[in-house]
Amino acid sequence: MAKRSGAALETQRSWLNPSTWHLRTRLVLVAMALLVAICSAVGVVSYASMDMVFNRQLDRQLEQASSRANDFGRPPSNFPSPSGRPDPLEARGQAAGTLNARINGSTVRSSGLIDAQGHRVSLSTDDEQVLLSLPRDNGPVDRSLSNGDYRLVAVETAYGDVIVTGLPLADKQSAEASLVWTMVLVSLGGLVVIGLAGTVIIRRTMRPLEQLSEVATKVSRLPLDAGEVALAVRVPPSASHPGTEVGSVGYALNQMLNNVSSALEARQESETKVRQFVADASHELRTPLTAIRGYTELLRMTENFTEDGRKSLARVQSQSERMTTLVEDLLLLARLDEGQPVKVEDVDLTQLVIETVSDEKVMAPDHIWQLQLPDEPITVRGDATQLHQVLANLLSNARKHTDPGTTVVTGVMLSADGSAVVSVTDNGPGIPEDFQGRIFSRFARADAARSGSEGTSGLGLSIVESIVSAHGGSVEVTSRPGRTEFALRLPTVSTEGL
Secondary structure, three states, X not given: OHHHHHHHHHHHHHHHOOHHHHHHHHHHHHHHHHHHHHHHHHHHHXXXXXXXXXXXXXXXXXXXXXXXXXXXXOOOOOXXXXXXXXXXXXXXXXXXXXXXXXXXXXXXXXXXXXXXXXXEEOOOHHHHHHHHOOOEOOOOEEEEEOOEEEEEEEEEOOOOXXXXXXXXXXXXXXXXXXXXXXXXXXXXXXXXXXXXXXXXXXXXXXXXXXXXXXXXXXXXXXXXXXXXXXXXOOOOHHHXXXXXXXXXXXXXXXXXHHHHHHHHHHHHHXXXXXXXXXXXXXXXXXXXXXXXXXXXXXXXXXXXXXXXXXXXXXXXXXXXXXXXXXXXXXXXXXXXXXXXXXXXXXXXXXXXXXXXXXHHHXXXXXXXXXXXXXOOOOEEEEOHHHHHHHHHHHHHHHHHOOOOOOEEEEEEEEOOOOOEEEEEEEOOOOOOHHHHOOOOOXXXXXXXXXXXXXXXXXXHHHHHHXXXXXXXOEEEEEEEOOEEEEEEEEOXXXXXXX
């Protein structure tokens, strides 16, 4: 139940987590992209519209200037030849910048423009070539001349010549450039304002999601797998009102947390009852087991039995001793579960390892026992009896679950952070990978994992982990065929206060 609840909370957290920041950023970017698109569309339409307006206005002015040039160059009825017609640029009313030219056939008879001071300025040969290439009676066109861009019109008169009239595009281009810069600056200002305002609005809107994310993140970091868990964190009422979409999610998350909290309380209550039952039962079993062992020993000393009777009595005694060991292990686990303080004293870890390995050598001379010890003793603070049991359990496992001739190396060293590390390594067949994740669980046994595993209680490594944890340390296992290592890490006297 606890693992499933933790997985559900982790899923909820991964959906809400800092992705709210990314969502807020995406919303602001989308809003700004829409504004850019709208401003661009408005700018293009405005520019095209103003260009049409400017062109119509310029065309009307050009038409009037062309009419003045043609009328001014019209010869009198008794004039013998049109070749002597006056220069159209001298017509009255021609504004500064006006261009005029008269073309006869492929020759420009007169050409020029009026500058800003009202003086006549002649056109270059390249400009005259541009004028000669203009379409006749085909409406205004834009051309680039040496004096700038001009809008030009060529009108063929009744006398066989062509009058070219032009007006500069500089004013139009300046007005359009001002329009473009105005739209760009206004659009940029609008983007800045929309970005800031959108960020504030979206941030305020997304705040409930951030609160949900914070709650889910806090819950996901709680150790829900074991022990008493206080699951008091909840989504605030402002973000858990079911009237809105986000509020519905917050309300659902609170309901889920209520359900998980109830399940954790029920699990804790059940575990407490089981542990109390185990402690009480183990305590009550100690007396009859002690009586069985005592009467068995009394019978062995006072009565005569046949060979089968002696074997049966020895079997009763060995099983009562095994049962006593199991009861003592259960009582120790019950005391550790209750969090009873450890009896603390200075323990020479190096000497403790030497003594424990020496005991195992006597019990299993068919194994190869080796030591890797530091030059100086390493002292830790803890219960010497419990730490001896930890080492004895690890060495006993190495002895029971490996074949004769296996090398078991016990090492003691100081790690980089100053803590003491005790390692028990063997070159046996190894532990199956799927069993390594639950090897420290109570009553966990992998009968096929190593030889000789039958008959074990499955509490040895659980006791190891519980004792080491009570001493503020940790234990881990790494195993592959040919090498299995259990590593204990314990705070030393010098690092205990750090």
